[in-house]
Amino acid sequence: MGPRRAGPPQPRPGVPLSRRELGAARGRGARRxxxxxxxxxxxxxxxxxxxxxxxxxxxxxxxxxxxxxxxxxxxxxxxxxxxxxxxxxxxxxxxxxxxxxxxxxxxxxxxxxxxxxxxxxxxxxxxxxxxxxxxxxxxxxxxxxxxxxxxxxxxxxxxxxxxxxxxxxxAEWTAGAGRGTRDFVFLTVSTGVGGGLILDGELVTGAAGTAGELGHVPADLDGPPCGQGHAGCLEGIASGTAIADRARAALAAGERSRLAAVGDSLDARDVQAAAEAGDALAGRLFDEAGRALGRAIGGIVNVLSPEVVAIGGGLLGAGELLFTPLRAAIGEIAFAVPLRRCRVVPAALGTDxxxxxxxxxxxxxxxxxx
Ligand SMILES: [Zn+2]
Structure with missing residues (x-):
């Protein structure tokens, strides 16, 4: 921001510019x-x-x-x-x-x-x-x-x-992991689990406009609630929040783990670090999260037959901790024919x-x- 000085009008929040002001602003902006x-x-x-x-x-x-x-x-x-x-x-x-x-x-x-x-x-x-x-x-x-x-x-x-x-x-379909495809599924796994669908070259939003909520497909009949309170959603098992919550619950139930030393601030990154260090509880939680994601993706493959499923979000940092069980679980559900035509890959664009x-x-x- 430069120093204030007299000159063309500055846009004001909530106040539409007049035609004259717009003209002045356009003239100024056009040079810059x-x-x-x-x-x-x-x-x-x-x-x-x-x-x-x-x-x-x-x-x-x-x-x-x-x-x-x-x-x-x-x-x-x-x-x-x-x-x-x-x-x-x-x-x-x-x-x-x-x-x-x-x-x-x-x-x-x-x-x-x-x-x-x-x-x-x-x-x-x-x-x-x-x-x-x-x-x-x-x-x-x-x-x-x-x-x-x-x-x-x-x-x-x-x-x-x-x-x-x-x-x-x-974005991933236009410029990232789904570029060049007609049928593309994006899953984002971080504090929550979300997603989006491009089918036959169109972003799918459905009758109400809300389609693509891939975090809220059923994953476990008796699973813990997701962030919206539904029991058994994918998000309730596979999100970073869920992984941390499940670690806390296991510790409270007396399970032995190096995570007991972390305290109240425990989050998914702590669980990831513990899993990488060989902690059994932490490894199991990532295994279950990856497996739930893989089975959900297998179901998506059966329903939609996408060319690419890309997975983004903060939990991608866990790498093979998540991807190994994920890849293994897809085939537990997916039909062989659409699965052969589908690549499951990390997203390309990150937080941008x-x-x-x-x-x-x-x-x-x-x-x-x-
Ligand atoms: Zn849900």
Whole structure:
């Protein structure tokens, strides 16, 4: 941020710029901003369901990754590339404060140029047709928020709202582990388990918009509850949170393990370190998590016959602790024919997948011929 001085108007959070202000901001930004040079128009868009009318593509397209602790925004520079992201802490004050901060972050990313379209990934279930966020458990006061309309009002452009794991899946499909496929499944395993589906070249969102919740498929009839309280979900066995919870429960039941020395701060990384050091309890927990993931993937292979299943998220750091039992378990369930046509691989984009996905989705939605 440079020193304040008299000059063209600065965008204000929550206050749409007037036509005159937009003109001034555009003139200023045009000198600073490299023009958006899309290499191609890769997809035929659907051109419906977003609030507002798309602008010409010479104005920037912006992707936003909304997280529980961080808002990141960046201008799309191609079908799956983005400029230097703007990062700001997510305000704690409720939905209006967060929406204002998102709008401010978008205009900071464009250097004040009015965007042609914005795509945002939200950490919770959404209806992408209407821009409604059903809920976002990590964000205070985000239930039934019409994020698409409220952001379109602030920014004066159409805003596409998507689930963040779906956008990470779209990123991996566009530019990562699923590139070149038509049928692709993405699983992310960290504190929770999420995912997304690309089938026949389209991101699948289903009738309610919430499809792709691969962490909440049944994995064990009598399994522990997931983060949403369902007994027996994959997430209740295979997430980092679940692995730590199960370690604590085993210790409380008197099982001997070097994890007893860790104390209340015990998390999945402690369990991973103990497993790598040969601890039996820790090894068993990763084995069970990997096996549950593998069986779930085997079921997905049977239902969808994907070309690639990519696995991302923080638990990937456990490497073969997770992948060896995972690979072994897929064949316990999957039919041989679709399994032969399916590769199960680590995801390629890491923590940038959310923002790559958001900018790529903005390009997909708002460079359509109609
Ligand atoms: Zn669940």
């Amino acid at each position: 901003q490299r023009p958006l040079a899309l290499a191609r128009r890769p997809h035929r868009g659907r051109g419906h369901g977003d609030v507002g009318e798309p602008g010409p593509v010479s104005r920037p397209l912006v992707g936003v990754d909304l997280g529980g602790s961080l808002i990141r925004a960046a201008v799309a520079t191609g079908p799956a590339t983005h400029g230097t992201p703007v990062r700001h802490p997510t305000p704690a004050g409720g939905a209006v404060a967060v929406l204002d901060a998102i709008a401010a972050g978008v205009l900071e990313a464009t250097a004040g140029v009015a965007p042609a379209g914005v795509a945002i990934g939200v950490p919770g279930p959404v209806d992408p047709r209407t821009g409604l966020v059903y809920a976002a458990p990590n964000l205070h006061g985000w239930e039934g928020i019409e994020a698409g309309r409220l952001l379109a009002d602030r920014l004066g452009c159409p805003v596409a709202v998507q689930n963040d794991a779906n956008l990470a899946a779209f 997948a959310g923002l790559v996905g958001a900018t790529a989705w903005a390009v997909r939605r708002f460079t359509a011929e109609g």
